[in-house]
Amino acid sequence: MKRIFLLFGALLTLSAIHADEGMWLLKELNRQSAARMQELGFTFPIDSLYSEKNASLKDAVVIFGGGCTGVAVSQEGLIFTNHHCGYDAIQKHSSVEHDYLKDGFVSQSKQEELYTEGLTVSFLQKTEDITEEVTAGVTDNMTEEERNVIIDSLSTKVLDGYKDSEFLQARIVPFYTGNKYYLVVYEIFKDVRMVFAPPSSIGKFGGDTDNWQWPRHTGDFSVFRVYANKDNQAANYSADNVPYKPKYSVPVSVKGYKDKDYAMTIGYPGSTERYLPSWGIKQMMESENIPRIEVRTIKQDIWRKAMNADDAVRIKYSVKFSRSSNYWKNSMGMNQALRRLHVLENKQDLESRLADWIAKSPSAQEKYGEVLSSLDNAYTSTMEPVKIATYFGETFNNGIELVRFANIINAIDLSDKELAAAAVRSKMVDLYKDYEPELDRQLMPALLRFYAEKVPAAYLPDIYEIIDKKFKGDYEKYTDWVFKNTKLTSLSSLASLLANSSRKDIDKDPAIALSNSVADCRLKIREELLPYYPTIDKNARKFMAALQEMEPDKAFSPDANFTQRLSYGSVGGYNPADAVSYDYYSTTQGVLEKENKDDPEFAVQQYILDNLKAAQWGEYADEDGTMHVGFLSNNDITGGNSGSPVFNGKAELIGLAFDGNWEALSGDIIFEPKLQRTISVDIRYVLYTIDKIMGCHRLIEELNIQK
Structure with missing residues (x-):
């Protein structure tokens, strides 16, 4: 349910x-x-994984942008990440004349x-456990609000030590559902430059159709470079800056891998809810995923049609569409996997065992x-308020762009016109750069109508009364009037x-009036949900503590929270269903088999097809002779x-993780080892x-390649 709140303010045998x-x-x-890592084939020194004094592997793995991972691969600040992670940057530099999305860069x-x-x-x-420091004075008999006040106050004191540094960012992050707290500190580099991007026919090959699917044939990578000042420190952009020399950069292996070989990822997983109770899982499936799927289906159908018809619109909406469709398909796959794997029933069995354990112990009963x-x-x-909140958020926060623009304006202090103009420029220049009013005009009536069909009348913004009275319930006529007036x-008409x-006159603008009406409804929904948050937070924390107390010998891994994490395992296929393996x-044979010039998701330029058909792989070929x-x-x-980065046992780079598989999209709720797989692009295909395809040999020369 906390996700909805954000709408209103991602030992077994070796054989x-x-x-x-x-x-x-x-x-x-x-x-x-x-020990398990070494048993599986890890030979890199364990003490070289993480160090705050000496160069270590952790120093090479970075947060790329605001929500992805990257890896330093050279001593000149070269960063490998996914194509879809660099997509926003590639799009920003693209135009119809220089279409780096389509043609690559x-x-x-330098x-x-x-x-x-x-x-x-x-x-x-650094990463530091500061649980005792920020929970000093917290007692079990406090309310959740009282507990949070103390933790927030003590956390602020810790963070005050970093507030004066422009290029250091400190965060205090809860772990184990608020039972532990860690301080994490980052150095933030703000001069980052785009170096290389493959054409989307490689980097996004298969598009939404292949998203979350295997077999996959997507070369999902892009290349950037971090720049620093002449003292090798983080700095704002300057022409005088030089390539950054990271503390550690990873060697790149072209030796390949075999079935059952060791594989390890290090990155910044965003969010999991492995300890979510069954009632929360049900709410996620029914009150969040289903409404999200429904609204985004309508939005994406309208966007896709316009994008396929006009290259300028395609470039403008490429990032927005990709972000929307990724979570849309994830929600569908998650619900399907949760049902197929009987996750709800298994969690209910766990809760039944926990209830029996609590009942047998007076001390456990007390706690x-x-x-x-x-x-x-x-x-x-x-259940019902969250469902309404999801429909609301997907319609008015993530759907109709004009409403979102008006929401931003309403959040700005307009009393000082000069300051207001500066705030508008800083917040909205990029938004208008990628905005197509006519496309939004097509979307608005469809979403207004659908929202009215899906929620009770009590949760309709007041503007619906005007639509009924003044426009006879005609959403098209209302929308035409809004966009005309x-x-x-x-940006220019807004500035004027x-x-x-x-x-008073600004409030009369139809878009602002719509936003004001929406704001009142948002507040109504928020006030219905707000009283339940402390109860859920407090008991989720205790639920986690009870599980740990019930199974003291079990190693509980903390839920993902966008902090640096390691995962170890092995290369291997899977059997998703009877008689399916x-x-x-x-290999590239799959690209040739899927290629379809009449389908934008599978169309490939002829020079790339000719290159792949020639099969002159050189040093990048697998030992089986294929790519x-x-x-x-x-x-x-x-x-x-x-x-x-995906590493072999020597901590050499063998690939870049970019996706999960459809059959295990329940992975944020439960890890299913027989089915759950990470899909990675082979680093040899990247190189x-x-x-060979794009002819940028200078980058290869920077790398420490292990043959």
Whole structure:
């Protein structure tokens, strides 16, 4: 339910190729995990994984942008990440005249590398357990609000030590559902330049059709470079900056891999909810995923049609569509996998065991006696409000762009026109750059109508009364009137409105009036949900503590929270269904088989097809003589791991993780080792594309290649 709140303000036998569940903090690998890694084939020194004094592997794995992972591969600041992680930057530099999305981008010198404003790369400096420090004074008899006040106050004191540094970012992150707290500190580099991007026919081959699917034939990678000042420190962009020399950069292996070989990912997984109770899982499936799927289906159908018809619209909406469709398809796959794997029933069995354990112990009854019933009541009571909140958020926050623009304007203090104009420019220039009013005009009536059909009348914004009375319930006519009379369809007309109008006149603008009406409804929904948050937070924390107390010998891995984590496992295929078996790698033959010039998702330029058909792989070929494109491993990853390096046992780079598989999209809720697979692009295909297809050999020369 906390996701909805955000709308209003991602030992078994070796021969069995099993991975152990867990996204582990590198600093706190336990002996059991280290032993398992070595048993599976890890030979790199364990003490060189993480160090705050000496160069270590953790120093090479970065946060790329705001939600992806990347890896330093040279001593000149070269960063490999996924194509879809660099997609926003590639799109920003693209135009109809220079369509880097379609044609790719190749820089043949550092001077040709393109600075990308707003893009950052973050290097981890330290991770520190500060639980005792920030929970000093917290007692069990406090309310959740009282507990949070103390923790927030003590956390602020810790963070105050970093507030004056422009290039250091400190965060205090809860672990184990708020039972532990860690301080994480990053150095933030703000001069990041685009170096190389393959054409989308490689980097996004298969599009939405192949998303979350295996076999996969996508060369999902892009290349950037971090720049620093002459003292090798983080700095703002300057022409005088030089390539950054990271503390550690990883060697790149072209030796390949075999079935059952060791595989390890290090990255920044965004969010999992492995300890979510059954009632929360049901709410996620029914009140969040289903409404999200429904609304985004309508939106994406309208967007896709316009994008396929116009290259300018395709470029403008490429990033927005990709973000929307990724989570849309994930929601569908998650619900299907949760049902097929009987996750809800298995969690109910766990809760039944926990209830029996609590009932047998007076001390457990005292601490945890009301946990399960409280969670049941809170989630059950909010099933319908959360569903309404999801429809609302997907329609008015993530759907109609004009409403979102108006929401931003309403959040700005307009009393000082000069400051307001500056705020509008900083917040909205990029939004208008990628906005097509006519496309939004097509979307608005469809979403307004659908929202009215799906929620009770009490949750309709007041603007619906005007639509009924003034426009006879005709959403098309209302939309036409809004777009004809609003000043929010372009940055210039908006600037004129703000500069020449009073607050009263601004509120009369149809888009602003719609936003104000929506705001009242948002508040109503929020107030219905707000009383339940403390109950859920408190009892979720106790639920986690009870599970750990019930099974003291079990190593519980903390849920993902976008902190650096390690996952270990093995290369290997899987059997998703009776008589169906998937191999552990794919080759370029699959590109040739899938290629379809009449389908934008599978169309490939002729020069690329000719290159692949020639099959002159050179040093990048597998020992079987083919070019491997992707491969599978059973590492435990989730969103945020995109771009994560995949290492062999010597901690050499063999691939970049970019996806999970359809049959295990329940992975954020439960790890299923027989089915769950990480899909990665083979680093040899990355190098081949850079070197042979796109002719950028200078980048290959930077790398420490292991043959």
